[in-house]
Amino acid sequence: MPGIRNFTLVIRGERRERDPSMTATSSAIGGRLNRDSDDLLVVEDLKTHFEVPAGMVKAVDGVSFSLGRGRTLGVVGESGSGKTVLSRTLMNLNLGSNVHSSGSAIFEGRQLVGVKPKQLRDLWGLDIAMVFQDPMTSLNPVVKVGRQVTEHIRKHLGVSKAEARETAIQLLRSVRIPEAESRFEAYPHELSGGMRQRVSIAIALACGPKLLLADEPTTALDVTVQHQILNLLAQQRRERNMAMVLVTHDLGVVAGRTDEIAVMYAGRIVEKASTKVLFSDVRHPYTEALLRSIPKTSNRNHTRLAAIAGRPPDLINPPSGCKFSPRCPYAQPKCFEEEPPEVNAFEDHLFSCHYPVGTEENKAAWDRNLAAGRPETVAVATGSVSEVDIRAKGEEILADLTTSEGAD
Amino acid sequence: MAGTGKAHLRDEGDTIMRVEDLVVEFPVGRNAKVHAVSGISIDLAQGETLGLVGESGCGKSTTAKAMIQLPPPTAGTVKFNGTDLTKLSGEALRQTRTDLQIIFQDPISSLNPRRKVGEVVAEPLNVWGPHDEAEQIAKVDAMLEAVGIDPAVARPKHAHEFSGGQCQRISIARALVLEPQVIICDEPVSALDVSVQAQILNLLEDLKAKYELTLVFIAHDLAVVKNISDRVAVMYLGKMCEVSEANDLYERPAHPYTRLLVDSSPQPDPFVEIDDMTEVNSELPSPITPPSGCRFRTRCDLATELCERVEPQMRKVADDHYVACHFPLLPVIEEAPFAEADGATDRSSDS
Ligand SMILES: Nc1ncnc2c1ncn2[C@@H]1O[C@H](COP(=O)(O)OP(=O)(O)OP(=O)(O)O)[C@@H](O)[C@H]1O
Ligand SMILES: Nc1ncnc2c1ncn2[C@@H]1O[C@H](COP(=O)(O)OP(=O)(O)OP(=O)(O)O)[C@@H](O)[C@H]1O
Ligand code: SF4
Ligand code: SF4
Ligand SMILES: [Mg+2]
Ligand SMILES: [Mg+2]
Numbered sequence: 001m002p003g004i005r006n007f008t009l010v011i012r013g014e015r016r017e018r019d020p021s022m023t024a025t026s027s028a029i030g031g032r033l034n035r036d037s038d039d040l041l042v043v044e045d046l047k048t049h050f051e052v053p054a055g056m057v058k059a060v061d062g063v064s065f066s067l068g069r070g071r072t073l074g075v076v077g078e079s080g081s082g083k084t085v086l087s088r089t090l091m092n093l094n095l096g097s098n099v100h101s102s103g104s105a106i107f108e109g110r111q112l113v114g115v116k117p118k119q120l121r122d123l124w125g126l127d128i129a130m131v132f133q134d135p136m137t138s139l140n141p142v143v144k145v146g147r148q149v150t151e152h153i154r155k156h157l158g159v160s161k162a163e164a165r166e167t168a169i170q171l172l173r174s175v176r177i178p179e180a181e182s183r184f185e186a187y188p189h190e191l192s193g194g195m196r197q198r199v200s201i202a203i204a205l206a207c208g209p210k211l212l213l214a215d216e217p218t219t220a221l222d223v224t225v226q227h228q229i230l231n232l233l234a235q236q237r238r239e240r241n242m243a244m245v246l247v248t249h250d251l252g253v254v255a256g257r258t259d260e261i262a263v264m265y266a267g268r269i270v271e272k273a274s275t276k277v278l279f280s281d282v283r284h285p286y287t288e289a290l291l292r293s294i295p296k297t298s299n300r301n302h303t304r305l306a307a308i309a310g311r312p313p314d315l316i317n318p319p320s321g322c323k324f325s326p327r328c329p330y331a332q333p334k335c336f337e338e339e340p341p342e343v344n345a346f347e348d349h350l351f352s353c354h355y356p357v358g359t360e361e362n363k364a365a366w367d368r369n370l371a372a373g374r375p376e377t378v379a380v381a382t383g384s385v386s387e388v389d390i391r392a393k394g395e396e397i398l399a400d401l402t403t404s405e406g407a408d
Numbered sequence: 409m410a411g412t413g414k415a416h417l418r419d420e421g422d423t424i425m426r427v428e429d430l431v432v433e434f435p436v437g438r439n440a441k442v443h444a445v446s447g448i449s450i451d452l453a454q455g456e457t458l459g460l461v462g463e464s465g466c467g468k469s470t471t472a473k474a475m476i477q478l479p480p481p482t483a484g485t486v487k488f489n490g491t492d493l494t495k496l497s498g499e500a501l502r503q504t505r506t507d508l509q510i511i512f513q514d515p516i517s518s519l520n521p522r523r524k525v526g527e528v529v530a531e532p533l534n535v536w537g538p539h540d541e542a543e544q545i546a547k548v549d550a551m552l553e554a555v556g557i558d559p560a561v562a563r564p565k566h567a568h569e570f571s572g573g574q575c576q577r578i579s580i581a582r583a584l585v586l587e588p589q590v591i592i593c594d595e596p597v598s599a600l601d602v603s604v605q606a607q608i609l610n611l612l613e614d615l616k617a618k619y620e621l622t623l624v625f626i627a628h629d630l631a632v633v634k635n636i637s638d639r640v641a642v643m644y645l646g647k648m649c650e651v652s653e654a655n656d657l658y659e660r661p662a663h664p665y666t667r668l669l670v671d672s673s674p675q676p677d678p679f680v681e682i683d684d685m686t687e688v689n690s691e692l693p694s695p696i697t698p699p700s701g702c703r704f705r706t707r708c709d710l711a712t713e714l715c716e717r718v719e720p721q722m723r724k725v726a727d728d729h730y731v732a733c734h735f736p737l738l739p740v741i742e743e744a745p746f747a748e749a750d751g752a753t754d755r756s757s758d759s
Contacts, residue, residue, distance in 0.1 A: 079601040176687070193464075194690055222463040222628060224690040227672035231684040249602055252631075252674030256682040275678045293606035294676055295635035301654040303635060305610055308603035311571055383610060389556070 040210060040243050041067040041090075046103035046113065048082075048089045050096075055316040059085040061267035062103070069210065070241040074254030074275065076290070077264035080312050083247045086264070087213045090245075091130050092117050107211065126156055129204035133216035135196040138203065139188045145199050146172075146184030149206065156207050171202045175232055194225035198232070205236055212237070215247045230257055251294055255279065260348075263287045266313045266323040273349040283345065283356040286324045289380075304383040309376040322354065329377040330355045330365040373398045413722035414449045415744045416651040416730035420487075424622060425452040425475070425590060430484035432470045442695050444470040445481070446646040452590065457616065457623040459637030459654065461630060461669065463692060466643045468626045472592045475624070476508045477501060488590075506536055509583040513595035515575035519567040519582075525552075526563035529582045536586055551581040554618070555611060573604030577611065584615065592624040597632060609636055630673045634658055639728070642666045645695060645703040648722070652729040662731035662738040665704045702734065710735045 048060040060082045067073050075083050090105055092112055105112040107128065112120060132138055140148060149168040153159065159167070165184075172180035175198040188196050197217065204212060214233065218226035234257060237244055246258055254261055255275065262272040263284065271284035282288045292306035310327035313319055319326050325335040332355060340352040355362045369377035373394035381397075384390045420426060432445040445467040452458055460468045474481040477493050486493045493504060512518045519528050529548045538544060549559035555577040567575055576596060583591055593612065597605040613636065616623055627633050633640055633654075640657050642649045642665065650663040661667040668688060689707045693699050702720050705711040712734070720732045724742040731738070 078603050178691070192691065222690070223630065223672040223674075224463065224668060224688055226674070228688055228690045230674075231682075234682075234684045250674060251602075252676040255674065255676050255678045256680060279676075279678045290602065291676065293603050295606075295609065295629075295631040296676060297631045297634055297658050297670065297673060298675070298677070299635070301634050301637060302613065304613075305606035305635070307606035307610055312601075 038068045039066045040069045040071075041105065041107050043090070043105045044103055046086070046089060046105055047101065048085050049100045051098040051100065052316070056100075057315045058267050058318065059315060060089060061318075063264075063267070063269055065262055065269065065272060067211075067243050067245065070237070070243055071260070072237065072244045072246060072258040074258035074261040075245060075247045075264060076249060076251055076254055076261060078249065078290075078312060080315070081264040082267040083249075083264055084215055085267075087130070087215045087245060087247055089113065091124065091128065091213060092120055093130075125152065125204075125209075126207045127209055128211045128213065129207070129209040131197070131201055131204050131212065131214040131217045133219050135193070135200040136188065138200045139196060141188055143187075144184065145186055145188060145191065149199070149203055152203050153206050167206075168202075171206055172199070174236070175199070175202045175205070176228070177202070192225075194221050194229065197221065197225075197229055201229070201232065201236075205240075205242075208240055209242060212242055212244045213247070214244060216249070217246075218253065219248065219250070226253070233257075251290065263290065266315060266318055268323070268352070269350070270324070270353070271351040273351075274347075277347070277349055281349070281358070283349070283351040283358060284353050285328045285330050285355075285357055285362075287351075288357050289327075289329075306380055306383065309379040322352075327376055329369060329374070329380045330357075330362055331374075331376070332365050332368070370397060412447060412449075412648050412719065412732040413744050415722040415724055415742070416648075417449055417451050418453065422453055423451040424454045424489055426485075426487045427451065427471075427475060428485045428487075430471065430474055430486070431482045432467070432474050433482045436696065440696050443646050443698050444695060445474065446698070447484070448643070448646070448648050450641055450648065450651070452622055452624065454589075455616075455620055455622055456638045457625055457636055459633035459640040460624065460626045460643060461628060461633045461640060462643035462649075463669075464628065465645075465692060465695065467646045467695075468628075468643055469594050471643070472510065472594055472624055472626055476505075476510060476592065478510075506532075506586040507589045508592070509586065509588040509590070510592040510594060511576075511579055511583050511596050513598050515572055515579050515596075515599070516567065518579055519575055521566060521568045523566070524563065525565050525567060525570070525578055526559075528567060528578060529585055532582060532586050547585055548581075551585050552578075554584065554615060555581045556607075557581070571604070572600050573607060576600060576604075576608055580608075580611070580615070584619065587619070588621070590622045590624070592626070594626045595628070596625075598627060598629070605632070612636060630658070630669060642669065645693065645698055647703050648732060649704065650729075650731045650733075651722070652731075653727075656726060656729050660726075660729075660738055662725045662729065662736045663704075663733050664708050664710055664735075664737065667737060668707075702732075 044064045046060055046063045050057040050059060063086060077083055089101055090112060101113050103113060146168060149171060150164040153164045153167055169180050172183065177183050177195065177198055218229050221229065246254060248254055258275050260272065261275050261278045262269045263286065265286050271287045282291060289308045293308055295305060308327060313323050321336045321338055322340050325331040328335065334354050340354045342350055342352045344350050355365045366377065370381055375390050375394060378394040378397060379390050382393045384393055414428065417426065428449045430445055430448045434442040434444055436442055448471055462468055475486055480494055488504060493501065526548055529551060530544050533544050533547060552559040552562055557574065557577055567578060570578065597608050600608060615621060625633065625636050637654045640654050641651045642663065644665050650657065650666045657666065658670060661670050672688065693706050699706050701717050702715040705715040714734050720734045721744040722730045722732045723740045723744050725731055725736055725738040725740055
């Protein structure tokens with residue numbers, strides 16, 4: 001799209017002039033900044049807990065990662081694993097008195113955690129923007145979409161009405177809204193879901209953010225619309241060298257669209273690696289289970305899926321030791337007692353597991369569990385889905401093992 | 409005006425359900441109507457799983473509901489074991505309910521939260537019998553066990569005490585308790601987490617084999633539909649585009665719309681290159697004033713004046729693979745019997 005690049009530069013230049021304090025480092029933690037000047041965002045031991053009558057919900061429980069300029073991080077994990085709470089914590093959006101956040105998230109030298117939202121107001125919508133699953137959460141249903149875009153531009157950039165309109169139309173065009181001028185007068189409900197999401201993306205991109213947090217931006221949309229929105233984000237990201245955190249439960253969405261992937265389980269990152277490495281050299285049993293449980297169009301029909309046994313963990317009283325242990329087919333006594341430390345295998349492939357996939361120890365753990373008829377292991381081995389069935393199959397395996405041992 | 413043809417329908421003796429020229433319209437405002445389903449024909453063979461895919465609003469749920477007369481269609485016939493359900497009413501229609509069951513997307517809201525799981529699953533039995541309590545409990549327990557839930561634990565609990573995946577198992581148990589022949593699954597896994605989705609898909613496969621069920625499986629996720637289906641029908645704006653054996657459909661889509669769907673589906677494989685520069689037109693035309701001729705033409709790269717004027721008919725491109733397109737991506741091997749095509753050719757054979 002010709003023009004859009006220049007237009008961003010102009011805006012950014014203008015904004016800098018208006019607010020020179022922008023680059024000042026107000027609350028940088030000593031030394032961190034210099035360690036890796038390429039990092040736009042450095043998150044360390046981030047925690048967000050919610051106090052509820054039953055106890056403390058440990059929604060995000062010690063997350064660390066860093067993100068370079070222009071890089072894309074995919075965050076995946078099952079429902080309730082803390083993906084949304086993580087992105088909302090980074091946006092300082094967890095308002096409410098029952099919230100306890102700790103740890104640190106430093107964006108260009110500025111601390112995002114534990115500071116008053118007021119102090120960060122100049123960042124939001126400007127340097128950091130967010131796109132939500134439901135575009136209606138960021139759009140006002142009773143205001144025409146054109147005005148919503150222009151108001152955002154005027155509020156942050158202080159340009160004239162006419163200039164804002166010009167810019168807004170250009171933006172709507174850049175997000176491929178056909179007949180942008182006439183759509184200007186439409187209310188959000190008069191647009192399709194995909195179109196609304198494009199408008200909210202236009203608003204998010206309006207001030208040329210350096211970081212975009214996209215929380216399930218395409219989950220509610222049809223595949224063709226999803227494809228288009230993801231393409232749009234990729235193009236805009238390239239053109240603007242914008243970094244992005246793409247949160248989704250869909251491994252298909254992050255596979256071709258991210259540099260790195262972090263897999264979350266029970267409020268923690270259990271594995272993180274470059275996207276290609278994660279898919280080809282998976283080490284954490286939960287990641288492996290996630291990858292095996294999704295149907296693929298490249299498989300024949302009726303391919304048996306490997307379902308993950310059990311239920312998501314209780315975040316108030318999480319399992320002791322490794323939080324995945326009650327569902328893990330490889331779990332050993334050590335797993336129930338000791339929380340596995342995070343190890344960095346090589347080239348920033350991080351994971352936390354006592355018996356990582358692909359190792360001899362892992363294979364031995366599997367054999368032991370199968371021989372003992374551990375239900376979670378039998379379920380994966382046989383593809384059984386019913387508890388009764390799993391019990392029966394477990395006994396069968398046991399019987400087989402005993403007879404074959406007897407025969408020796 | 410012709411529908412999109414019936415070349416894909418099989419011999420009536422080989423099928424248990426046969427839908428012909430199904431039309432469903434909903435009045436909106438003054439004089440306007442939503443053309444939700446416009447002349448669809450499809451059949452079901454005993455024991456097969458038919459997948460229905462297409463974008464939101466293309467009429468998948470409306471088709472499925474019309475098959476069980478909820479509500480009856482505006483026009484067309486729905487033959488079940490030789491009887492046209494659209495001609496039945498009152499008690500005779502009610503009797504078919506035991507054979508045709510439907511499961512919905514949202515498991516939690518489709519179960520009554522104030523009742524115990526045992527009662528929820530027994531609900532259909534209260535209407536249809538047996539009424540004997542011991543017999544009912546035995547049936548309920550057998551079904552809960554079949555869907556992988558411990559009956560002793562679950563029966564006295566309320567539905568809201570269960571997770572989404574467990575609720576979907578419970579609603580499957582309720583659908584099974586009358587021993588139906590056909591179960592229509594309307595997006596049964598769309599609201600579930602990926603890990604739970606796999607359990608339900610595997611469960612449906614097991615139950616299908618165990619109870620010799622015939623399934624209609626609706627979803628917008630192409631990979632999910634392929635995984636569970638024997639045959640897949642692709643719908644677009646109230647019309648049928650392509651009907652095929654599942655594997656062939658994905659390997660060799662013959663309809664431009666099917667190809668667009670297949671190409672747009674995210675692949676959980678980072679080594680598959682994504683072309684993110686090609687623009688796809690993702691805007692669906694209005695179902696109130698659908699395009700003339702081929703309804704896909706406003707988004708189709710191959711559209712010509714013929715597509716605007718003449719509605720394409722189903723034609724055969726391979727064994728058990730049919731497409732309704734004037735310029736299909738595979739050569740046509742058999743013309744439609746009543747094709748009104750003037751000058752229609754397939755692209756692959758003229759090149
Ligand atoms: N305000 C709150 N009070 C109490 N618990 C909360 C609050 N917000 C979130 N939680 C809990 O925190 C956990 C993590 O939720 P989160 O929304 O981050 O999950 P998610 O990974 O985004 O899941 P999904 O895929 O369903 O969007 C959940 O157990 C949720 O119930
Ligand atoms: N009761 C109704 N009154 C008016 N219009 C309706 C009604 N039910 C469905 N429609 C319309 O009929 C069309 C087909 O809807 P249907 O629900 O069958 O689509 P679908 O393919 O199941 O979509 P989804 O994937 O969103 O469930 C849509 O345009 C819808 O808005
Ligand atoms: S630490 Fe143990 S329980 Fe946890 S994922 Fe690894 S093997 Fe499984
Ligand atoms: S080529 Fe013509 S008939 Fe075929 S899908 Fe395109 S518009 Fe329809
Ligand atoms: Mg979320
Ligand atoms: Mg539907």
